Amino acid sequence: MEALRILGDEHQSLAAILHAVRFMLKEVVAGRLQPDLKLFEAMIHYLDAYPEKRHHPKEDVLFARIKARSSEGAAALAALDAQHQAAGERIGRLEAALAAYVADPSRLADFAAAFDAYAEFYRTHMMLEEREAIPLALRVLTPEDWAEVNRVFTGERDPMSGTRGKPEDFADVFSKLVAAAPTPIGLGAGPYRG
Structure with a gap:
């Protein structure tokens, strides 16, 4: 199933970024x-x-299809839905911690702790x-369900395969992040140039 391959690839890309930032912050x-x-x-x-x-919106389609077919896993799906709904709050805390660090370099430990909490959340979220x-x-999903889920997942490509023609090219962003990240997690080509 194409949707599951894409979901796995996107989880790996996300895990790579989380690992890279955690590594850099520790250094x-x-x-x-x-x-x-x-x-x-x-x-x-x-x-x-x-x-x-x-x-997350693509996953929400998958979760909705599951809920339409079965009441099994209701608690896990409700937890995942709530976690998706809290995305703005979660990223807002991380952006605020970074802004505080940029304004006051003595707040590095606060930013590192905020990022660790964010990364740990995502690790457990993806595992769930x-x-x-x-x-x-x-x-529980039928072939018709999978056809719809696959259509949704293939409509927006993962960051590793590119989004040419979309408002933002995540393959390009991802490549620049990898190029700028220090070794051993990136190429260490120097400061980020967005």
């Missing part, structure tokens, strides 16, 4: 890396613009989707 806190504020801003923009605003929602979808 900055330890004094081994100079902060690249534009790179941090670009990464947080990516997290807001892609996973929060484009990835992969452990509960996906197996349930495989059990």
